[in-house]
Amino acid sequence: MALAMAGCGSDGDDKPDDGAGRASTAAKDDGKQEPAVDSSKTIGQMKGPGGIVVTLHSAVRDDGGFVTVTGTVTNRGSQLFNAIDWRSKETEVKSQSSVSGASLIDEKGKKRYLVLRDTDGQCLCTTGLSGIKPNESRPLFAQFPAPPKSVTEVDFQIPTMPSVGITLSG
Numbered sequence: 001m002a003l004a005m006a007g008c009g010s011d012g013d014d015k016p017d018d019g020a021g022r023a024s025t026a027a028k029d030d031g032k033q034e035p036a037v038d039s040s041k042t043i044g045q046m047k048g049p050g051g052i053v054v055t056l057h058s059a060v061r062d063d064g065g066f067v068t069v070t071g072t073v074t075n076r077g078s079q080l081f082n083a084i085d086w087r088s089k090e091t092e093v094k095s096q097s098s099v100s101g102a103s104l105i106d107e108k109g110k111k112r113y114l115v116l117r118d119t120d121g122q123c124l125c126t127t128g129l130s131g132i133k134p135n136e137s138r139p140l141f142a143q144f145p146a147p148p149k150s151v152t153e154v155d156f157q158i159p160t161m162p163s164v165g166i167t168l169s170g
Helices: 002-006 020-026
Strands: 044-047 052-061 066-075 103-106 111-114 137-145 153-157 164-167
Touching (some): 052 164, 111 137
Antiparallel strands (some): 103 111, 153 164
């Protein structure tokens, strides 16, 4: 009986579910697969406190009226990194250690685009960005409503990091 119970429920890490799996699959509910990220391509880079570097690889418009930004977060510091300060300050948002606080800024149009949420309040973005060890990298994505087609340049922002100008493709 004990062996049968061991196979159910937890994956053994005894950590509470922060929704990391739900948020990343929510963006794929339309049946499409996320495009493979070309990590050799760099469209922008942000260097923040503690040796944290975010390298952006793409910012792609899709036919559904969304922009998906992909990148890599790398801990070049000497301490563990938790992205708790990168989450949104909204009280109804449930995503912990995520990039839910990211935004796209259209300076010419004077508009700010926030990370999209699913019906459960989870961000359509990378979650579970905690315990990133020194010299470790993790993939990152965030999905936003698309600015008008005439907007090709935006600033990408994450709390505690300097913003970076990027070009939208697609």
